[in-house]
Amino acid sequence: MENKVPEGREYIGISRVAGPLIFVNGIHDVGYNELAEVIDAQGKVRLGMILESSDNAAVIQVFEGTSGLSIPDTRVRFIGEPLNFGVSEEILGRVFNGLGQPIDDGPPPRVDDLRDVNGLPINPTARDYPRKFIQTGVSAIDGMNTLVRGQKLPIFSGTGLPHNKIVAQITRQSKIVGEETSFAVVFAAMGIKHDVARYFIRNFEESGVLEKVVLFLNLADDPSVERLVTPRTALTAAEFLAFSMRMHVLVILTDMTNYCESLREISTVREEIPSRKGYPGYLYSDLSAIYERAGMVKGIEGSITQMPILTMPNDDISHPVPDLSGYITEGQIVLERELDQRNIYPPIAGLPSLSRLMKDGIGEGMTREDHAHIASQLFAAYSHVKDVRALAAVIGEEELTPLDKLYLEFGERFEREFLSQDEYADRSIVETLDLGWKVISTLPKEELHRITAEELSKYYGQ
Amino acid sequence: MLEVIGKVAKVIGPVVHARGVSRAKMLDLVEVGDYHLVGEIVKLDGERAAIQVYEDTTGLAPGANIYSAGMPLSVELGPGLLGTIYDGIQRPLEVIRDQSDQYIQKGIHISVLDRERSWEFTPVIEAGAGVSGGEVVGTIQETGLIEHRALIPPDMRGRITWVADAGSFRIDDVVCRVEAPSGEVGEVKLHQRWPVRRPRPVRGRLPLSIPLITGQRVVDTLFPVAKGGTVVVPGGFGTGKTMIQHALSKWSDADIIVYIGCGERGNEMTDVLISFPELIDPRTGRPIMERTVLIANTSNMPVAAREASVYTGITIAEYYRDQGYHVAVMADSTSRWAEALRELSGRMEEMPADEGFPAYLPTRLAEFYERAGMAETLSEREGSISIVGSVSPPGGDFSEPVTQHTKRFVRCLWALDRQLANARHYPAVSWLDSYSEYVEEISDWWQERSGGEWLELRQQIMDLLQQEGKLQQVVKLVGPDVLPDTQRIILETSDMFKNAFLQQNSYDRVDMYCTPEKQIKMMRVIIDFYSLGLENIKKGANIHQLKRMEVYSDIMRMKFSITNEEIEKIDKIRDKLHRSMERIGDMFD
């Protein structure tokens, strides 16, 4: 098979252009959500997708933008198929644009199968529940917000925070302890800068995995509408690698905020009723259709672990993009500007970060029997540190009770010794947990109600 | 062959506009295009109609045929519902999986209930008897736990001309014939259909008086819900809405659970599917899956079917209520349902009200929650439906329309608090913002089991928590050291109550479920700590002496160190507390 589009019906002349949308009249029987080729006066072909189809008119969103299109000369050819991506193992190591067209210098990859980039919902009864611990070597994640294979765990970041560094470190270090498996990375860039893309590529190169990576690049100066299909194309590739090639795939989507902005742009041009901050009311459903394409399937070896990155505008976690993402993903790693300013790397916020699938991936036989309790105790104690710091800011540190002073000390050690680590430090889970015990032992035993007496006698103060 | 009743004129996502429509009724079920996608007529205007389509419309083109299914959107009711997982329009997901691969394709038409399976039916009425709708014809052991009561359809009445002998029947078999006064003979099969948007009738409503015991301390003790009651659980992402609804599905003492995963995660449904068959109900010793019906329309499944899913769920609940059962419905999340309404309404270009939601949102919410209640069924049994609906407010801000409107129609609020969740205080139910209007109605039940103490203990704790809230304002400014010990003991007791009682870990084998008896005993110990402690402080003891008592850490750990079966050990802790307090007191006498 070859990546060729079938012949379709062609119309000359369109009736209206608005932003990235064109309106075509006098047509018939055009399928919703299908593909169209839009051909300008010079004969250059752009791809578009049908957003609305009625008896003799269609609304088409043109991926490469509408600049240079004229009303009388533009031709539209309806393909009669949705946007497909051609898959085979030859996509590994290749670079594509958001539409899935190769943009490196290589030959077109072989196509074994054409897949609709929109994907299909996974039947919940066919899913396998993710429970295999991935050791990232980062204490704040492994110890407190454990990642498991098949999870969707986003990074909520802010401009200027080191999210790329963290994700690169995770990509470098992640492993399942005691297991050799075939893995791949699918990297989808949406509206990020050239040097960010280059940073990741260099990292993949350095760790010698480049031939296991599939890149989908829609950079800051690429057409913004193409961003709307970039994650979908990338996830189509990931699904192929995971469920047909049985590989364990890590999908990095960056930056989801740019994706959402493109969606808002289209929605505005279509004059839809906005919900919060101008984003369309269906943003939740739209994001779900992306994030839910993660996980594991019963009886199939592979998996898709998603790590989307998004920047919170104004560091505001209640902004619609992080907010709706948080409602869909299985937890979130939140980066905190204050930690970053104090030069703590990785600046992973202690309290708002959460991994919802942690419970099933930790404990005896997976990490260590004390993991759940020590993590819970660290959270509880660190949360009290925040209260004590607020109080100290009002009454002064000297006025604190002796116990609260110990809490301050614990807070400091937690951030400096446990959270903080080198970009190249790869800590084992045992090291991480022992470190947790070391810092919690700053506090008297009587304060540690979330830990059992046995655990205390085994690990406290060791 | 299905009858063609119109043509597709326009497709915008899940909404299809039709032209040339004849002989269609509002809310009729239709099939659209070559794939026969299932849809429902939601608007009629001359020869034009709007249809919400329950499946992905990609590829659907104007000109395609629209077929009538000849009935409104309905559910099929009969034995075999329990233990099954359906999508929003009641298609069995396990059967779909067995017929294809891991993906849900579109245009699938399969039977709701298993038509081949035989059930052992035992009649309970005899030929010649007069019957009316809702009466029990016979029984079937549907699962190890639940006896299914086959019912005369609500709209049928007359005299029984024939009833089957005990034996093996399939759901399409006729088990009874009823001759109406008009002479017309109706057949009763082991299944019936009912339109989802119409509540099933009952004889009358009954007052609420029994608590739905959930085994969750903050709920049962502070903000209880009555059987037949309604609760809203608002909370930002990750504050514990799903966890609390899962806990209720697992441990509450309802007979039947209908769990509606409405626009939420696929893995959460998988979690239920994997864990429920292995969980044993503490009261019956049977796997809890045997009393559970699951409706899963996850966030990535078609949005119109998400809208339908809550109705599918509540209608199934009504069917079991009509058999005389206490049913608890979990709807997670009603915000996703409201958003589905908003999306469909937007695509139909209706006038929006608050934040883009249609003006009829409050009406729909009210109608839904009104389907809860304690009822006398048509067969003169007692049955109830309790509804727990979660709400996912944008930005965690409770002033948004879905939270606000829902609060008007329910009588109990479990407000989940971001700060508590961040501090890993779970369940993150705020004791200051939550309320229950059922306390009085169900207090007799608790009074009986607590030697008449429950109401007072509960009130004492609520008072302490209120006072603590005020004291914390002061502490934030000057620190706790400035307060006299008579006030510090309020802080310490509240702290103890929060940690040792309110906090409940759903992952801890012991702590995940707490019997009412254990709750009462735990509460007594904590109240004793306060009152005895206060006495000692008044005699001259200080707060540190109280905290240094060895029994202090026994109290802090009793929730997970003492199982539900050995609660007399809590009495021992209480004795120890009394002795320790006496010793401290003696030093000052």
Ligand SMILES: Nc1ncnc2c1ncn2[C@@H]1O[C@H](COP(=O)(O)OP(=O)(O)OP(=O)(O)O)[C@@H](O)[C@H]1O
């Ligand atoms: N009672 C509990 N015991 C232990 N952990 C809990 C409890 N309640 C909540 N949690 C923790 O909080 C996490 C989030 O809870 P949950 O999934 O119920 O949130 P949610 O409110 O449903 O979020 P969303 O709106 O995003 O679906 C859980 O994964 C778990 O780690």
Ligand SMILES: [Mg+2]
């Ligand atoms: Mg949830």
